[in-house]
Amino acid sequence: MSVIRLATEIPGPGSRAVIERRQRAVPRGVPLAAPIALVSGENAVVTDVDGNRLIDFAGGIGTLNTGHRHPAVVAAAKDQLDRLIHACFQVTAYEPYVVAAERLNALAPGDFPKKTMFVNSGVEAVENAVKIARYHTKRSAVLCFEHAFHGRTLLGMTLTSKVMPYKKGFGPFAPEVYRLPYPYCYRCECTRPLGSCCRAPRGSFEALVASHADLDAIAAVVIELQLGEGGFVPAPPEFVTMLAGFCRDHGVVLIDDEIQTGFGRTGRMFAAEHYGVAPDLITTAKSLAGGLPLGAVTGRAEIMDAAHVGGLGGTFAGNPVALAAAMAVMDAMAHDQVIARGERLGERLRGRLSALAQRHATIGDVRGLGAMVAMELVSDRATKAPAKELAGTLQAACLRRGLLLLTAGTFGNVVRILVPLTVEDAVVDEGMDVLEAALLDATVG
Numbered sequence: 001m002s003v004i005r006l007a008t009e010i011p012g013p014g015s016r017a018v019i020e021r022r023q024r025a026v027p028r029g030v031p032l033a034a035p036i037a038l039v040s041g042e043n044a045v046v047t048d049v050d051g052n053r054l055i056d057f058a059g060g061i062g063t064l065n066t067g068h069r070h071p072a073v074v075a076a077a078k079d080q081l082d083r084l085i086h087a088c089f090q091v092t093a094y095e096p097y098v099v100a101a102e103r104l105n106a107l108a109p110g111d112f113p114k115k116t117m118f119v120n121s122g123v124e125a126v127e128n129a130v131k132i133a134r135y136h137t138k139r140s141a142v143l144c145f146e147h148a149f150h151g152r153t154l155l156g157m158t159l160t161s162k163v164m165p166y167k168k169g170f171g172p173f174a175p176e177v178y179r180l181p182y183p184y185c186y187r188c189e190c191t192r193p194l195g196s197c198c199r200a201p202r203g204s205f206e207a208l209v210a211s212h213a214d215l216d217a218i219a220a221v222v223i224e225l226q227l228g229e230g231g232f233v234p235a236p237p238e239f240v241t242m243l244a245g246f247c248r249d250h251g252v253v254l255i256d257d258e259i260q261t262g263f264g265r266t267g268r269m270f271a272a273e274h275y276g277v278a279p280d281l282i283t284t285a286k287s288l289a290g291g292l293p294l295g296a297v298t299g300r301a302e303i304m305d306a307a308h309v310g311g312l313g314g315t316f317a318g319n320p321v322a323l324a325a326a327m328a329v330m331d332a333m334a335h336d337q338v339i340a341r342g343e344r345l346g347e348r349l350r351g352r353l354s355a356l357a358q359r360h361a362t363i364g365d366v367r368g369l370g371a372m373v374a375m376e377l378v379s380d381r382a383t384k385a386p387a388k389e390l391a392g393t394l395q396a397a398c399l400r401r402g403l404l405l406l407t408a409g410t411f412g413n414v415v416r417i418l419v420p421l422t423v424e425d426a427v428v429d430e431g432m433d434v435l436e437a438a439l440l441d442a443t444v445g
């Protein structure tokens with residue numbers, strides 16, 4: 001039996017009324033991918049104000065790897081609410097912060113002593129990782145990549161690549177940030193065979209870096225091992241190995257932004273595990289606390305300890321309720337075998353999308369690690385001209401049929417899937433059936 005139950009057309013009258021009020025009360029700069037208003041969610045299914053049940057392939061942009069309202073997360077948060085809501089970790093200690101830090105230290109890759117600090121969001125984790133790296137190295141330059149997304153604060157948007165909508169009109173940007181090309185294999189013009197990355201030769205990489213920045217003044221490299229907002233592009237392994245070697249040899253801190261890739265999304269706890277590298281610092285947020293706002297920086301103890309007392313922190317950073325939720329997420333991931341489920345889910349999604357690509361020439365590429373899967377739409381497979389409009393039409397067609405779905409990519413032509421990893425097989429299949437039917441509509445109609 002279908003889980004999608006449409007009580008009204010979408011958006012229904014209730015949603016339309018909320019959206020109208022939203023327009024009057026909220027600045028237009030805050031975007032809205034799907035013009036509906038939700039009242040509840042359970043695992044991968046959400047219900048809107050009109051009583052429509054929709055399948056959620058957007059997962060709060062990757063914050064819900066363990067699903068909407070995982071029972072263990074709800075129970076842990078409620079239990080913490082009954083005891084201590086907040087105190088501020090800079091004023092007094094509380095055990096959940098310490099235990100959650102110990103657990104993240106143990107989970108992060110790397111056989112060396114680690115420490116963790118908590119913050120409120122992804123971008124705050126990135127900002128703090130850069131602060132820590134600068135303090136540790138006593139250097140200021142930061143390398144980042146084209147197509148990257150690292151958040152919306154001044155430094156976060158400086159590190160972010162895409163101008164519209166993230167940066168337009170918001171300059172001047174932070175100094176000492178240098179951007180390098182990301183190895184986007186599908187759009188790379190090199191003629192090397194697949195699997196031998198043209199950007200991996202160390203000499204040419206060093207020359208490229210040296211043309212932007214003083215090699216002795218680089219504090220950190222910030223990278224997403226698979227681009228998130230930039231279009232779900234995984235970095236080739238040989239490029240990552242080369243980059244890790246470059247960082248090691250030049251004393252540069254390797255900051256691995258796992259905010260979207262982390263917590264099982266790629267079929268491993270962290271994407272870094274696919275590459276066999278142990279980053280110096282890892283930033284996490286999104287699915288870390290099952291939907292509650294929490295971010296973290298985890299990394300080598302001697303780097304994390306560099307900054308002076310009082311140099312790091314934040315009033316709400318490491319809120320006890322969010323931390324209780326995060327520990328329940330870590331428990332649930334082990335108990336529900338979420339990582340293995342994510343790996344199987346990825347195979348299922350890739351299988352369906354690859355079969356679809358055989359029938360639709362508009363699908364230029366199907367890619368992604370684990371369940372971090374996407375398809376890139378093109379108007380011509382030979383020229384790879386991005387089909388941005390089609391991606392938008394498809395997204396709207398899916399919504400009308402009861403499937404929440406997000407686009408991504410510098411060219412706006414990537415359709416990405418961030419469904420909870422705990423989703424039931426029947427629900428995934430139903431969502432994929434909708435996607436298939438909507439694609440037919442969007443390409444024929």
Ligand SMILES: Cc1ncc(COP(=O)(O)O)c(C=O)c1O
Nearest residue numbers: 121122123149150151228259260
């Ligand atoms: C890779 C990556 N880094 C940083 C961020 C910023 O996180 P937040 O929106 O929680 O500040 C995001 C958000 O999408 C992200 O995907």
